[in-house]
Every structure is written in structure tokens, then in C-alpha cells.
Amino acid sequence: xxxxxxxxxxxxxxxxxxxxxINVDIQRGECVLILGRNGxxxxxxxxxxxxxxxxxxxxxxxxxxxxxxxPTSDLAAHIAVTFQNPGDQIFAxxxxxxxxxxxxxLKRQNAELLTDKALTTFGLGSKASRHPYDLLPAExxxxxxxxxVATDAPFLAFxxxxxxxxxxxxxxxxxxxxxxxxxxRTFIVVTHDLDFFITLxxxxxxxxxxxxxxxxxxxxxxxxxxxxRKLGVRIPLSxxxxxxxx
Amino acid sequence: xxxRLDGFSFQYVSSQPTVVSEVSVAVASGACxxxxxxxxxxKTTLLLAISGxxxxxxxxxxxxxxxxxxxxxxxPMPDKVLFPQVGLCLQEPQIMISGLRDTVYDxxxxxxxxxxxxPELHEEQIVSVMERLGxxxxxxxxxxxxxxxxxxxxxxxxxxxxxxxxxxLDEPGNSLDDDALSxxxxxxxxxxxxxxxxxxxxxxxxxxxxxxxxxxMEDGEVISxxxxxSFLKNLGEFKSSLPVRKWQDVIRVLSRSSSxxxxxxxxxxxxx
Numbered sequence: 001x002x003x004x005x006x007x008x009x010x011x012x013x014x015x016x017x018x019x020x021x022i023n024v025d026i027q028r029g030e031c032v033l034i035l036g037r038n039g040x041x042x043x044x045x046x047x048x049x050x051x052x053x054x055x056x057x058x059x060x061x062x063x064x065x066x067x068x069x070x071p072t073s074d075l076a077a078h079i080a081v082t083f084q085n086p087g088d089q090i091f092a093x094x095x096x097x098x099x100x101x102x103x104x105x106l107k108r109q110n111a112e113l114l115t116d117k118a119l120t121t122f123g124l125g126s127k128a129s130r131h132p133y134d135l136l137p138a139e140x141x142x143x144x145x146x147x148x149v150a151t152d153a154p155f156l157a158f159x160x161x162x163x164x165x166x167x168x169x170x171x172x173x174x175x176x177x178x179x180x181x182x183x184x185r186t187f188i189v190v191t192h193d194l195d196f197f198i199t200l201x202x203x204x205x206x207x208x209x210x211x212x213x214x215x216x217x218x219x220x221x222x223x224x225x226x227x228x229r230k231l232g233v234r235i236p237l238s239x240x241x242x243x244x245x246x
Numbered sequence: 247x248x249x250r251l252d253g254f255s256f257q258y259v260s261s262q263p264t265v266v267s268e269v270s271v272a273v274a275s276g277a278c279x280x281x282x283x284x285x286x287x288x289k290t291t292l293l294l295a296i297s298g299x300x301x302x303x304x305x306x307x308x309x310x311x312x313x314x315x316x317x318x319x320x321x322p323m324p325d326k327v328l329f330p331q332v333g334l335c336l337q338e339p340q341i342m343i344s345g346l347r348d349t350v351y352d353x354x355x356x357x358x359x360x361x362x363x364x365p366e367l368h369e370e371q372i373v374s375v376m377e378r379l380g381x382x383x384x385x386x387x388x389x390x391x392x393x394x395x396x397x398x399x400x401x402x403x404x405x406x407x408x409x410x411x412x413x414x415l416d417e418p419g420n421s422l423d424d425d426a427l428s429x430x431x432x433x434x435x436x437x438x439x440x441x442x443x444x445x446x447x448x449x450x451x452x453x454x455x456x457x458x459x460x461x462x463m464e465d466g467e468v469i470s471x472x473x474x475x476s477f478l479k480n481l482g483e484f485k486s487s488l489p490v491r492k493w494q495d496v497i498r499v500l501s502r503s504s505s506x507x508x509x510x511x512x513x514x515x516x517x518x
Contacts, residue, residue: 012391037423038395039384084394084421085340137337138285138448160394163420164337166284166448167489192395192423234424237451238492245499245508 001028001154001186003049003079007058010044017056018044020210028154031177031187031200033218036207037232042190043084045207046157049188050081062155077106079155080148084163084190086132086140095119095135095143096128102151111150118150121176123169138164142173149180156180157188162196170196195236198222206231247331247411247442249273249296253311254322256291258304265291267466268311273459275316275411276439280453281446283463283487289446290337292463293414296444297334298324315412330361333410335401337417342401343389350376350392350400351385357404368407375407380429395421399429406433413437415445419452431455450488454478454515462487475516 003026011017018041026032034042047053048060051067060067063078080102083089092098099118103111119125122142127135132143141164148156162170177200181187191197194204201218206228208214213231216224225243228235250272257264266288273279281289294300296313301323309322315332318324327334336342347353354372355365365372376382379399384392389400398421405413419427434456437443447453453460453474460477462469464487470477478497481490500508500517512518 038399038421038426039393043393085338087338087340136285136290160421164285164417164448166287168284170489192421229424232423232425234422234427236492237455238496241496241511242492242499245496245503245505245511 001063002026002061003063003155003186003188004061005048005058006061008048008055008060009057010041010048010053011056012044017210019048019207021058022212024205024212024215026155026186026188028186029181029184030202031181031189031197031218033194033197033201033204034188034190034207035192035194035204035231035233036213040207040232041210042207043159046081046159046188046190049155049157050079051075052081073105076102076151076153078153079157080151080153081157082144082148082159082161084159086137086144089144089147090132090140093131094128095124095130095132098132098143099124099147099150102147106151108152114150114152118146121149121172121179122146123172138166138169141165142169145173149176149185154184155186155188157190159190160192161189162191162193174200192234194221194228194233195239206233208232247316248275248314249279249412249442249444250314251292251296251311252314254292254295254313255310256295256300256322257308259306260308263466265466266295269463269468270311271461271468271471273442273444275442276437277458278434278438278443278445278456279459279461280457281444281461281463282448282450282453282484283446283469284448286465287463287487288466289463290416291466293334293416293444293446295323296412297329297332297414298327299334301325302327328412330408330410332412332414333405333408334414335405335416335418337420339394339397339401339421342404343397345390348388349386350381350389350403353389353400354403354407357408361408372407375403378406378429378433379403380425395423395426398422399426402430402433409441411441413441413443415443417446417448419447419449427452448488450477450490450493454493473516478515478517 005024008022009017010019051072054068100115103114204221206214208231251269254269256266312321313323347356358365381399461471
């Protein structure tokens with residue numbers, strides 16, 4: 001099970017590529033972080049993974065399926081993507097219905113069970129009958145993540161999943177993440193929150209000027225402070241000060 | 247403009263718990279106050295109430311106490327949006343964009359049109375705001391083609407260009423990269439003395455860098471309100487509400503160190 005990006009380029013406007021010749025391989029059980037400046041193309045990269053966008057050059061293979069020729073509805077069984085703005089994807093009239101939609105649509109035998117499990121894992125059980133727009137923004141974010149998890153897709157790609165989450169939700173998010181990782185799920189996470197994700201990550205890519213500006217293991221990345229700074233990656237102030245003072 | 251809340255409480259639905267309870271705080275004119283706390287603490291509700299959006303949109307809710315914005319006293323809160331005296335930037339930038347303008351430049355210009363200012367006379371102002379936020383290269387882009395972080399900068403630009411005397415920002419650091427965050431800190435510091443700023447966050451970093459006072463809330467109640475120095479000295483008290491562990495390490499290292507660098511940091515944080 002893998003995701004391969006082979007020489008992938010993408011342009012929203014002809015002649016003005018936002019991503020150029022990207023080569024990345026993601027294996028089952030990994031947690032890959034995608035970092036980079038605002039507007040670097042991180043979210044675009046995620047949309048290429050589930051076929052919402054098709055590469056203008058190169059190919060994206062998800063479990064061997066070429067996203068250019070595979071319907072997005074088929075790819076959804078393999079990869080679930082959440083958007084940065086929960087409002088771009090939420091449509092159901094209750095939290096439970098929103099989560100249930102994915103596994104039902106994918107004809108998962110245990111759709112109800114997957115839904116209940118996701119509700120519990122992300123602490124949304126008591127809010128199952130609420131309208132998604134009655135939730136707080138952080139809870140709506142968790143709802144989109146729970147919906148992706150409930151699809152039972154082996155690959156999960158999240159766009160800034162921790163933005164707006166306070167440390168309560170972060171704690172339950174970390175626990176859920178560890179549990180899903182142990183169960184063999186694979187994560188691709190677009191984030192500015194290196195501090196939070198670094199302990200969960202296996203590999204880190206930093207997108208810069210349309211290409212991969214840095215690729216390395218999660219264990220090494222924090223020692224590359226100068227590179228991180230140059231490539232616009234946020235390092236928490238407390239971390240910076242400790243580095244400076246010690 | 248001074249912002250003052252006296253015993254302010256609010257309940258969205260009478261059968262549900264009060265989301266903000268008995269909040270009494272005063273933020274001096276031109277000061278910057280950070281409102282920190284976990285999800286559901288009542289931070290957003292407080293900002294919405296001061297802006298007038300809460301009173302205008304949730305007429306079925308129940309409020310108590312009073313909110314003063316400059317010389318105007320509202321009981322329990324303003325019932326109409328106070329823009330352009332008060333600018334409010336919401337957490338989800340997508341809903342801040344008008345959808346009526348085709349370029350970033352025109353979206354910012356639209357703010358000035360809305361308050362009947364001739365934008366042609368203020369081109370320099372629009373350009374300057376774009377430069378301060380680092381979005382001048384996006385000038386001709388369609389707002390809805392921007393990335394999340396770019397959109398967040400644009401929504402800030404649409405407010406800053408109006409120069410409201412009061413600025414309310416709901417988790418403004420979310421989705422910003424390193425450069426944008428540094429710019430935001432710089433802007434907040436430049437506004438000091440001229441604009442009263444209240445911003446919410448669930449992390450302490452931006453507050454430590456840019457705020458004069460820090461209000462900590464949990465479950466709708468004020469846990470603490472004081473200056474940055476007292477916040478940093480009593481970090482341990484807030485560990486259930488905020489991720490302060492690393493900051494406790496920083497304070498520990500600072501207290502042990504007598505290096506020039508440590509002295510500078512202490513001075514900057516008011517700990518010297």
C-alpha cells in the first residue's frame with residue numbers, strides 16, 4: 001500500500017505552475033508532514049492526492065491507481081482528505097449524519113459502527129444530534145477529521161488539522177492519532193504546527209518555490225533550524241528562546 | 247477607545263448553560279489584551295458581544311450586565327454591529343470575504359467604499375496595508391483562489407485599512423506561516439497607543455509577544471486578568487487551561503541565567 005507522486009506538476013493557470021516536478025513516496029503506516037509558507041502549494045498537493053485536482057504533468061498513484069483516470073468516488077475508498085475550512089465540506093444536518101455519510105456512501109458493511117467509533121474517538125458523542133453549524137469552530141474541525149477516519153480509508157490526509165484546537169482537543173487528537181497509527185492507518189498532514197506533530201511524524205517535506213525544499217526524517221528536522229527558518233516554517237517562540245538561552 | 251465589561255453574561259439558549267458569566271474587565275484605550283483559554287471558554291462570544299454582532303444576530307439570547315465602548319454604554323451589549331468604530335476579524339476567513347470583488351486590491355478597497363471613503367484618495371493606504379501584511383504580490387489575485395493563510399492576511403488587511411479605533415481578532419495566528427506571524431506581531435505593536443486591540447487565542451505565544459494584558463477564561467468564567475509579567479510569573483496556575491509547559495521551562499532557564507541575552511529577554515517580557 002503506497003502513494004506515489006512521480007514528477008508531479010500542477011498549474012491553476014497555464015504556464016504558471018504552483019508545484020513542479022514533485023517526487024514523493026508514502027508507505028503504509030507513515031505519518032508525513034507537509035510544511036511550507038502560506039500559498040506554497042501545500043493544500044494543492046493534498047487535493048492532488050484524492051483526485052479533486054489532476055496533475056498537469058507526472059502522475060499520482062494511490063495504491064497503484066492513477067488519480068488522473070480513476071473516479072474520485074473510487075479513490076475515496078483509499079484516501080480521505082479534509083479541507084482547511086470545515087465549511088467547504090460539511091453538508092449534513094447533524095454531526096452523526098455527517099460522519100455516517102462517508103462509510104455509507106462507500107458501502108462499508110459496518111458504517112454505523114465506524115460512525116459510532118469515530119464519534120467516541122473524537123469526543124463528539126454527546127453532540128451527535130447537533131447541527132454541525134451549532135458546533136464551535138474547533139469542534140467542526142474535529143468533525144471533519146472524524147468523518148475522514150470513519151470512511152475506513154487507509155490513507156488520511158488532513159489540511160491543518162490542529163489549527164484552532166486547544167490543548168484539550170489536541171490531547172484527544174494525539175491519542176486518536178496514536179491509536180489509528182497502531183492500526184496501520186497512514187497520515188499525510190499539511191500543517192504550520194511542527195511543534196505539535198513532530199512527535200507523531202515519521203517524515204517531513206517542506207515545499208518551497210514549487211518544489212521540495214527539504215525532505216528528511218522527523219528525527220532530524222528539528223536540528224535543521226536554519227533551514228526551517230529560511231523555508232518559512234514556524235518554530236514556537238518558547239522553543240526558539242530555549243534554543244537561544246541554553 | 248476604552249473597552250469595559252461590567253458583570254457581562256450571555257446565554258445563547260435559555261435551556262443551555264451560560265457561555266459567558268459575570269465578566270468584568272477593562273482594557274485601556276490603545277492597549278492590547280489577549281483573551282486565552284481552551285475551546286468553549288467563551289472567547290469568541292466575548293468578541294462577538296463587543297463588536298455588536300452577537301446582539302444583532304442572536305436576539306433570542308439572554309445577556310446581562312453592560313459593555314462600554316469608549317463613551318458609549320450598552321446594556322447588556324450593543325444591538326448593532328459597531329463597524330467602523332469596531333473591526334472584527336472572525337476565525338474562519340472565508341466568511342469575511344465579500345465575494346463581490348475580483349481582486350485582493352479591490353476587496354481591500356471595498357472596505358473603504360463601505361464607510362463612504364473615496365478609495366482613490368487612499369491608494370497609498372491600501373498599498374501600505376498590503377505591504378505590512380506581505381500580500382502585495384497577491385494584489386491582482388481573486389480572493390477565493392488564495393490559500394487559507396493568504397486569505398487570513400487579506401481579511402486582516404480589509405480591517406486595518408479602515409483604521410478602526412477598536413480591533414477584535416478571533417485567533418488571528420491560526421494558519422499563518424512564520425513570516426505572517428512576525429508581521430502580525432509587528433502590526434500589533436505598531437497599533438499600541440492608537441488602537442485598542444483584543445484578540446483571542448488558545449496558545450500563549452502571540453499573547454507573550456504582543457499583548458499588554460492577558461485575560462484567561464475557562465467555561466465562560468474569568469480565571470485571571472492581569473499584566474504579562476504576572477501571567478509569566480504564575481504560569482503553573484494556568485496549566486489546566488493552556489499549554490504552558492514549555493514556557494515554564496523558559497522561565498526556569500531565564501531565572502537561572504545571567505547572560506546578556508537572558509537579561510534582554512527578561513526586560514522584553516517585563517521580568518527584569
